[in-house]
Amino acid sequence: MVFGDLKLLVKEKIAKEIERGILKVTKQKIVSLHEPSFDKNDLENVADCIKSTYVSSFGKYILNFEKKISKITKSKYVVCTTNGTSALHLALVVAGVKENDEVLIPSLTFVATSNAIKYAAAIPHFVEVETSNLGIDPVKLEQYLKENTFKKKHKTINKNTGNIISALMPVHLFGHPSRIIELKKIAKKYNLILIEDAAEGLGSFLNSKHIGTFSKMGILSFNGNKIITTGGGGAILTNNKKLALKARYLSTTAKKNHSYKFIHTELGFNYRMPNINAALGCSQIKKLDNYLKRKRLLTKKYFTVFKDSKYFEFYIEPKNSKSNYWFQTIILKRKYKSHKNYILKYLNKKGISCRSAWSTLHKLSFCKNLPRMNLSVTEDLHDRIINIPSSPNLV
Numbered sequence: 179m180v181f182g183d184l185k186l187l188v189k190e191k192i193a194k195e196i197e198r199g200i201l202k203v204t205k206q207k208i209v210s211l212h213e214p215s216f217d218k219n220d221l222e223n224v225a226d227c228i229k230s231t232y233v234s235s236f237g238k239y240i241l242n243f244e245k246k247i248s249k250i251t252k253s254k255y256v257v258c259t260t261n262g263t264s265a266l267h268l269a270l271v272v273a274g275v276k277e278n279d280e281v282l283i284p285s286l287t288f289v290a291t292s293n294a295i296k297y298a299a300a301i302p303h304f305v306e307v308e309t310s311n312l313g314i315d316p317v318k319l320e321q322y323l324k325e326n327t328f329k330k331k332h333k334t335i336n337k338n339t340g341n342i343i344s345a346l347m348p349v350h351l352f353g354h355p356s357r358i359i360e361l362k363k364i365a366k367k368y369n370l371i372l373i374e375d376a377a378e379g380l381g382s383f384l385n386s387k388h389i390g391t392f393s394k395m396g397i398l399s400f401n402g403n404k405i406i407t408t409g410g411g412g413a414i415l416t417n418n419k420k421l422a423l424k425a426r427y428l429s430t431t432a433k434k435n436h437s438y439k440f441i442h443t444e445l446g447f448n449y450r451m452p453n454i455n456a457a458l459g460c461s462q463i464k465k466l467d468n469y470l471k472r473k474r475l476l477t478k479k480y481f482t483v484f485k486d487s488k489y490f491e492f493y494i495e496p497k498n499s500k501s502n503y504w505f506q507t508i509i510l511k512r513k514y515k516s517h518k519n520y521i522l523k524y525l526n527k528k529g530i531s532c533r534s535a536w537s538t539l540h541k542l543s544f545c546k547n548l549p550r551m552n553l554s555v556t557e558d559l560h561d562r563i564i565n566i567p568s569s570p571n572l573v
């Protein structure tokens with residue numbers, strides 16, 4: 179009984195320490211996790227687009243928005259899409275991932291990463307992440323590939339399933355750059371197509387290079403919860419003209435340019451970002467620098483209040499990187515991980531919106547029989563991560 183009371187006390191202590199820290203930093207009573215903010219310019223741009231009547235997949239704002247993303251990321255080509263999930267799907271198709279190919283991804287990611295692979299009729303194959311950057315662990319990945327694959331006609335074959343492993347799709351979790359340079363070397367050695375899921379990473383850099391641009395293709399998301407938003411939206415980044423043209427063509431139902439005939443040359447998709455969403459993007463993107471600065475300030479303030487906690491660590495960007503700090507993150511010390519759900523319930527009840535990392539994908543009912551390596555670090559991290567309020571407008 180006494181021992182039980184003590185446990186309750188620790189749970190409460192941790193929850194209250196986090197509550198106090200967040201309230202001290204944000205000076206707000208009700209705090210959302212990550213909310214978009216809009217101003218007069220956003221309203222004017224959207225109104226202008228409506229007046230033009232070009233609200234769908236054609237119009238000046240789409241090309242303009244793509245140019246702006248290209249300037250920030252230094253990606254030669256940018257193809258805007260309806261959302262990040264469709265960008266991932268399209269990138270997989272265009273890059274040549276085929277039916278029944280396996281695509282290596284982390285399990286600690288949003289379900290869209292794996293869904294997009296399934297939409298391409300390919301098979302998600304889950305690999306382990308590391309604690310230092312929350313992305314795929316290159317050392318474990320290489321060892322795993324060495325032990326579990328063989329080469330046949332330049333292709334990497336999974337010894338256990340007989341399938342071709344054709345691609346590697348790292349995720350830059352919460353906007354923090356993963357070890358993409360090491361992963362790129364492995365992709366080259368094993369002849370894997372490298373596609374970066376940088377959905378959360380607009381404004382994040384590794385060695386001064388924007389994430390999503392280290393590979394054949396990368397993708398971004400502009401969903402309402404991202405650092406800037408187009409309502410719904412995504413983009414493919416690539417330096418390869420052929421791939422960019424193909425992606426753009428397929429995103430507009432593979433329709434040939436013709437003033438009155440409908441000629442579709444192959445199976446395409448209705449994945450092009452509507453002009454009305456791009457109009458919002460064009461005004462939102464002007465605020466990116468300001469949001470990035472504010473998010474770093476928020477990190478600094480959280481770090482000051484949380485750095486001495488004996489219950490958890492406040493997560494700081496990996497070495498050599500400049501993260502956009504999309505989601506601010508607390509990682510409970512192992513000893514206290516059983517308290518995570520209590521802490522989340524407590525904080526949310528108080529009006530402070532905090533959340534757990536997504537369900538690890540290998541545990542989802544429709545993914546649990548998919549190929550995977552040992553995922554003990556993934557599971558351990560999942561049990562310890564708490565995302566806390568992260569909106570740029572909190573400071």
Ligand SMILES: Cc1ncc(COP(=O)(O)O)c(C=O)c1O
Binds near residue numbers: 261262287288291400
């Ligand atoms: C890692 C990751 N991949 C893909 C996506 C999909 O993006 P969207 O929601 O724009 O489809 C998200 C969105 O949250 C994401 O976090």
